[in-house]
Amino acid sequence: MSLKIPVSITDHAQGNLDADLVIVEYGDYQCPYCGAAYPVLKKLLKKFSGEVKFVFRNFPLSEMHEYALPAAIAAEAAFLQDKFWEMHDAIYENQRKLDDQYLFKIAEKIGLDMEKFKSDIQKEELVNKIDADFQGGVISGVNGTPSFYVNGKKFNGAAEDLFELFTRSTGEI
Template identity: 70%
Template sequence: MSLKPSVNKNDHTQGNENADLVIVEYGDYQCPYCGAAYPVLKELMREFGSQVQFVFRNFPLSEMHPYAKPAAIAAEAANLQGKFWEMHDAIYENQQNLNELYLFELAEAIGLDISQFKEDIQKAELEEKVDSDFESGVISGVNGTPSFFINDKKFNGGATDLLQLIRENTN
């Protein structure tokens, strides 16, 4: 399966924007497997951040994970204040405490303007962004989280396999 649409300006990216190696993760903020992948992906970016562009797309499995979508919307709201990755990281680092109220604590902890944040999380376009990420995942053949794509091709493996692969191919 290949990634549809390809990485574009609506995506959240970090690392090297001109990298030959583009990794996309479809993730769910409440998924324990995504939580376990998070430190591995942090390690990957520490080692190869200058050679890799990393993209996160929302894939909340809402039926199983009731806080996944609120968390995704909270990260999108943080993005409006230029702090998407700070919120993304804070959620994964505190995943075991996740609930709707706790998202406000995290917003405060990363220094967001809280009244702005409260307004922003109500915005329909943030939910639309999360839904459109989710739909792109479905079209791209994502059926669980985390799911990874390397240069638009689905990668059949977890974060550890991904790090291993990149280590083998960049040294």
């Protein structure tokens, strides 16, 4: 399978934004497998930040994970204050504590304007962005989280396999 929605400026991306190697993750903030992948991806980005563009797209499995959608909304609201990655990281780093109140604690801790945050999480455009990510994942063949695409092609492996693949392809140890 291949990525049906190309990476664009509307995506949340970090690393080298002009890199030839582009990794797209469809993730759910409450998924334990995404939580386990998070530190591996952070390590990969730290080691190869100049060579990788990493894109995160929302794929909340709301029927299984009660706080997946609220967490995605919180991250999108943080984006409106230029703090998407701070919220993204804080959610994954505190995944087991997730509930509605804890999302507000994280927002406060990362320095968001709380009045703006409380207003922004009500915006329909945030839910629309998450839905667009989700639908893009569905048509691209995402059937669970995390799902990875490397340069537009589905990667059938875990984050550790991705790290190994990249380490081998660059000749690094």
